[in-house]
Amino acid sequence: MKKYLALIAIPALLAGCATPYPEPHVEMAATPVVNLPPVQPMAASNGSIYQAASYRPLFEDHRARLVGDTLTINITERVSASQTSTSELSKTGSLSAGITAVPGISPKAFGRASAEATSANDNKGKGSNQNTNEFTGAITAVVTGVLPNGHLMISGEKQIGVNRNVDVLRFSGQVDPRMIGQGNAVASTSVANVRIEQRGRGATADAHAVGWLSRFFLNLAPS
Template identity: 85%
Template sequence: MKHAVTPLLLAAALLTGCATPYPTPQVELSHTPVVNLPHLPQPAAANGAIYQAAAYRPLFEDHRARLVGDTLTINITERVSASQTSTSELSKSGTLAAGVTALPLVAGNSFGRASAEATSANDNKGKGSNQNTNEFTGAITAIVTGVLPNGHLMISGEKQIGVNRNVDVLRFSGQVDPRSIGQGNAVSSTAVANVRIEQRGRGATADAHAVGWLSRFFLNIAPS
């Protein structure tokens, strides 16, 4: 009886695995905020003065990010274009002629037709061109994660949007000079140093654009 039940259990397990629905990607809400803020020092004892250096904010200018935990808007306007053209040409020709007129102990008239001629020619031409254009536009609000000794701000931000069983993830990080921050507490991505931008998707749409494991296996064996 045990031998008859075991195949049934295996068949049920296989059917259960095949019937498992496609996992739905979820927006990661448990990691908000995405930036781990450093440990804030204990505030100094109040000395009765109105001016406090640790929390100083100018009264007569727009609010701009300058302290750890502040936010600023990044306007992503990245455009990279590259082109390359190469042309090569090679031409080579040669002629060879040889003959035998006499040998020791052999009559001279025996070599009347002993001659050899050879001609070679080589012509090679090549031409190639390569062009690549990438464009990325958008906006994201980032958090100041650190302040360098020269006053530059280290920023990092992440945005996740889930629509119709698909999740789009946008991550941005870099280094900002406070003098580049414009009105509205915004800065262009072209003014940010050491930019890292990542835009990825999770779900059926992203999986459709991925290369399967079997295709990757054959690409590793014969990439071209």
């Protein structure tokens, strides 16, 4: 009986060792970052030609305005940061002392009595740090809400599966309608509160992942 309990306990311990290392995730916020007042509902149709809930300019190419409209996002994110620091410290000191006379003792006895000391300290340091990230692509997002100031809350997701591998691209943010250009498209650099996530699922993603045993020891190793 003890032998069977040991066989059951070993897989349980191995499964527990597979989760100590946290996996990072991008927070895909569906609501604005700032607290905004609630949106007042549009008035119901009253039979007139102009309807505020579904108004679209007559002489304008199609652009996203209402909840459910689509909008093309051209992702052109490029972030580059560099930092360089240099420090230098130099310090030099000297000390000299001597005895020429002492009451009751002949001055000749101290002809060679002297003491000298010198000290020097030199410290130099130099550091450099550089980081560059680039992300390009395109995705069509859906308007999920319209703020009181007319800004659009958008969210989109794209999944592509090839040979048991799935690539997932998610995008969300806040768009000013004035930044929407021709073709109902806007650059990601003109979107506020951007959240971008690209992940993979399948054998290719697992090949780049750190094994559970390595994660266990990395979690225990001192930083």
